[in-house]
Amino acid sequence: MSAILSIRDVQLSIGDAHILKGLSFDVPSGQVTGLAGESGSGKTMMGLAICGLQPAGSSLTGSIEYDGKNLLGLPPREMNSLRGSEIAMIFQDPSASLHPMLTVGRQITDHLRHHTGIGKAEAARQAIATLGELQVPNPESALRKYPHEFSGGQLQRIAIAGAIICKPRILIADEPTTALDVTVQAELLRLLKHLCVELDLAILFVTHDLGVMSALADRIVVMRTGEIVEQGSRFDVITAPQHPYTRSLIDSLPHALSWGDQGVQP
Amino acid sequence: MTDRLLEMRNVTVGYRQPGLGFVTAVDDVSLELAGGEVLGLVGESGCGKSTLARSICGLEPLRTGTITFKGIPVNRLSLRRRPKPLVAIQMVFQNPYASLNPRRTVGSQILDGVRASVRPVRWTVAELLSEVELDAADALKYPHEFSGGQRQRIAIARAVAASPDLLIGDEAIASLDASLQAKIARLMRRLAVESGAALLFISHDLAVVRVIADDVAVMRKGVIVEHGPVSQVWDSPTHDYTKRLLAAIPVVDGLGTMPGTAA
Amino acid sequence: MAIIDATEPRRILPKIPAALRSPFGIVGLAIISIWVIAAVLAPWIAPTDPLAQIFPRLQPPGQDTLLGTDAVGRDVFSRIIYGARISLPLSVLVVVSSMVVGTVAGAIAGYLGGVVDEVIMRIADVIFAFPTIILAMVIAAALGPSLANAFIAMLVVSWPAYARVARSLVIVARQNEYVIAGRLLGSGVFRSLRRDVLPNVISPVLVLAMLNVGTAILEFSGLSFLGLGAIPPTADWGAMVADGVQQFSSWWIALFPGIAILSIVVAFNLVGDSFRDSLDPRTRNAIKTGMK
Numbered sequence: 001m002s003a004i005l006s007i008r009d010v011q012l013s014i015g016d017a018h019i020l021k022g023l024s025f026d027v028p029s030g031q032v033t034g035l036a037g038e039s040g041s042g043k044t045m046m047g048l049a050i051c052g053l054q055p056a057g058s059s060l061t062g063s064i065e066y067d068g069k070n071l072l073g074l075p076p077r078e079m080n081s082l083r084g085s086e087i088a089m090i091f092q093d094p095s096a097s098l099h100p101m102l103t104v105g106r107q108i109t110d111h112l113r114h115h116t117g118i119g120k121a122e123a124a125r126q127a128i129a130t131l132g133e134l135q136v137p138n139p140e141s142a143l144r145k146y147p148h149e150f151s152g153g154q155l156q157r158i159a160i161a162g163a164i165i166c167k168p169r170i171l172i173a174d175e176p177t178t179a180l181d182v183t184v185q186a187e188l189l190r191l192l193k194h195l196c197v198e199l200d201l202a203i204l205f206v207t208h209d210l211g212v213m214s215a216l217a218d219r220i221v222v223m224r225t226g227e228i229v230e231q232g233s234r235f236d237v238i239t240a241p242q243h244p245y246t247r248s249l250i251d252s253l254p255h256a257l258s259w260g261d262q263g264v265q266p
Numbered sequence: 267m268t269d270r271l272l273e274m275r276n277v278t279v280g281y282r283q284p285g286l287g288f289v290t291a292v293d294d295v296s297l298e299l300a301g302g303e304v305l306g307l308v309g310e311s312g313c314g315k316s317t318l319a320r321s322i323c324g325l326e327p328l329r330t331g332t333i334t335f336k337g338i339p340v341n342r343l344s345l346r347r348r349p350k351p352l353v354a355i356q357m358v359f360q361n362p363y364a365s366l367n368p369r370r371t372v373g374s375q376i377l378d379g380v381r382a383s384v385r386p387v388r389w390t391v392a393e394l395l396s397e398v399e400l401d402a403a404d405a406l407k408y409p410h411e412f413s414g415g416q417r418q419r420i421a422i423a424r425a426v427a428a429s430p431d432l433l434i435g436d437e438a439i440a441s442l443d444a445s446l447q448a449k450i451a452r453l454m455r456r457l458a459v460e461s462g463a464a465l466l467f468i469s470h471d472l473a474v475v476r477v478i479a480d481d482v483a484v485m486r487k488g489v490i491v492e493h494g495p496v497s498q499v500w501d502s503p504t505h506d507y508t509k510r511l512l513a514a515i516p517v518v519d520g521l522g523t524m525p526g527t528a529a
Numbered sequence: 530m531a532i533i534d535a536t537e538p539r540r541i542l543p544k545i546p547a548a549l550r551s552p553f554g555i556v557g558l559a560i561i562s563i564w565v566i567a568a569v570l571a572p573w574i575a576p577t578d579p580l581a582q583i584f585p586r587l588q589p590p591g592q593d594t595l596l597g598t599d600a601v602g603r604d605v606f607s608r609i610i611y612g613a614r615i616s617l618p619l620s621v622l623v624v625v626s627s628m629v630v631g632t633v634a635g636a637i638a639g640y641l642g643g644v645v646d647e648v649i650m651r652i653a654d655v656i657f658a659f660p661t662i663i664l665a666m667v668i669a670a671a672l673g674p675s676l677a678n679a680f681i682a683m684l685v686v687s688w689p690a691y692a693r694v695a696r697s698l699v700i701v702a703r704q705n706e707y708v709i710a711g712r713l714l715g716s717g718v719f720r721s722l723r724r725d726v727l728p729n730v731i732s733p734v735l736v737l738a739m740l741n742v743g744t745a746i747l748e749f750s751g752l753s754f755l756g757l758g759a760i761p762p763t764a765d766w767g768a769m770v771a772d773g774v775q776q777f778s779s780w781w782i783a784l785f786p787g788i789a790i791l792s793i794v795v796a797f798n799l800v801g802d803s804f805r806d807s808l809d810p811r812t813r814n815a816i817k818t819g820m821k
Binding site: 323325343345346347348350353355356357359360361364365366367368369370375378379382421424425428 | 710717
Binding site for chain 1: 413443446471473477516
């Protein structure tokens with residue numbers, strides 16, 4: 001399980017605002033690395049920076065090493081060829097990340113055809129196979145449908161299908177289950193774990209929900225206002241957190257509260 | 267027998283969808299709530315729980331059934347001002363970024379709530395802000411100067427300012443960070459119970475409901491499938507759906523146990 | 530999902546400095562200011578009385594007068610300066626009035642829906658069915674040529690555009706939870722509109738108004754050109770262009786008022802554009818998910 005992505009001392013500033021203040025961690029393949037933090041911690045920005053999607057006019061320094069190259073120094077053309085094919089990303093709201101006016105088939109095969117040059121029929125075949133793997137019902141007819149015809153959970157599967165169809169090595173998932181019902185979330189977490197192992201993917205899972213972390217992540221990196229306060233194995237970070245911030249995050253979860261805690265608090 | 271604060275009898279709510287006819291969102295639901303009680307209403311998206319909450323506030327017309335609040339029937343909110351007795355039903359909404367008027371100071375919006383109260387003894391804006399753990403000086407600020415969690419507290423302060431007898435939280439914590447959710451939920455419970463009001467806490471998160479509710483009702487496709495004291499429903503659920511919901515909650519034990527049953 | 534939104538949220542209240550944020554806005558504002566000052570100080574800065582027929586007729590610029598004289602020997606330059614006193618205030622007045630009337634009508638239609646909505650919008654549709662200038666002409670002609678009637682005619686044809694915009698904005702805005710919260714606290718319809726809905730939809734309407742001042746000036750000029758606005762011998766830019774067209778070889782009579790009209794229209798467009806650009810993030814979907 002080699003570290004396929006090595007992030008070293010990454011700093012990001014937009015104007016006077018220091019969003020990321022020197023982050024260093026690894027994202028190994030075949031594992032889910034959880035990036036945990038509250039709103040404003042910068043965790044989403046870190047995910048975007050890996051894909052080269054940081055906001056225009058921001059300054060990004062440090063090294064994001066992938067396959068022996070520093071992604072931060074790559075010319076745009078090279079980055080474009082990596083994005084979507086080797087490094088993929090899925091977002092929180094699939095109805096916002098999928099184009100409402102293009103069919104599902106078109107959306108998940110466009111970049112596949114662009115990166116590999118295969119024909120329409122072959123791309124459709126692969127799309128149907130991928131949708132089937134992700135348990136989207138009736139993949140053949142799904143290709144012809146539009147995003148609004150699917151439920152939230154199905155849409156997220158479609159978004160994941162679009163992300164993995166080029167067989168990427170890295171998948172960045174930014175709060176993919178936060179907007180979903182808990183039963184749908186449970187299915188999706190199993191799915192992601194399965195994909196991680198099957199495809200030897202390096203998954204960077206960004207979320208504020210430590211409950212989800214506890215189920216899915218192998219390693220957890222805890223962020224707070226642009227800095228990493230703690231990182232370690234899932235078990236260590238959750239059962240024996242070293243940093244008081246991590247401890248307070250875990251203690252604030254309803255799961256951590258016992259029945260007797262219910263009642264009036266000062 | 268305590269005086270029933272809220273009584274819902276055989277309530278059915280729906281709407282016409284072009285091409286599909288009448289779509290039922292709430293199907294023959296009956297519920298009761300007494301002052302000082304906290305009822306958690308749990309269900310997944312589309313189950314009708316928000317429609318139910320809106321109909322209690324008079325925001326949705328009833329197809330059949332009745333809703334009575336302190337003996338007064340709750341009618342649909344018309345173009346007229348809301349009848350004074352019904353102002354005692356207040357709601358906190360899900361989206362903290364849309365629940366406050368961006369053009370008015372936070373204090374003036376909370377003051378609206380104070381002025382709406384029918385009780386002789388009223389809150390002051392400063393008291394309310396301190397109850398929700400904000401500064402009295404924050405009254406002069408505008409909503410955009412606050413974070414999501416803070417805005418939700420302000421929305422709670424505004425609702426509580428009207429001294430409601432029934433406070434409804436419609437997924438009030440869903441948009442907040444996990445670390446804040448339990449805290450805000452407990453705040454709502456405390457403010458309601460301390461003033462003798464009832465709290466109807468709607469959520470898709472059973473774990474949080476467990477922390478603050480006395481009773482819980484599980485809703486699915488417009489129907490209440492299980493209803494009982496929260497410890498009983500949590501420890502010995504009877505309906506399959508409730509069992510599935512409980513099984514899907516991730517356990518924070520660090521062991522990597524996958525939630526939900528294997529499909 | 531505002532994941533890119535890592536900076537401070539935009540100012541909520543657009544103040545005049547918004548127009549000054551871009552160089553074009555500054556230029557526009559400067560031009561407008563010059564004309565306003567010219568209009569106010571007209572009696573002191575105009576070389577002669579605009580109605581005085583004291584110069585040789587049809588004299589080219591540069592001899593006795595700066596910009597030449599017209600068919601009856603009046604100073605074109607003085608007439609342009611005095612013309613600003615009519616064209617400018619009247620157009621602004623038309624825009625402000627139609628904005629107020631149209632926004633109120635559209636807001637009521639959007640908020641109440643149902644029959645009220647239908648009635649107001651169908652009236653607007655009827656007005657929309659006609660080309661504005663033709664309808665304005667017909668109304669002004671029917672009422673008789675005068676400044677007041679020109680004003681009424683332009684008001685009638687201009688309010689529907691604002692009504693439509695306001696209505697769509699209100700239909701969206703009234704779904705916001707803070708509007709519902711206001712109703713739950715006992716606000717009646719008008720209070721809800723006044724406090725919660727209108728202040729939050731006014732920005733795009735203001736931008737529309739800014740961009741329409743130029744159109745209003747042109748429309749009024751058109752009406753005057755046809756003799757339906759300012760009554761001769763009042764100095765008015767449109768009327769001056771009309772006169773100049775009859776004396777085509779004396780090019781200065783129509784050209785300079787034409788340039789005056791052009792400058793004001795462009796100025797308001799520049800300010801309006803700058804206003805709109807500075808307000809743009811606000812017209813986006815107001816549901817921000819905040820920083821992650």
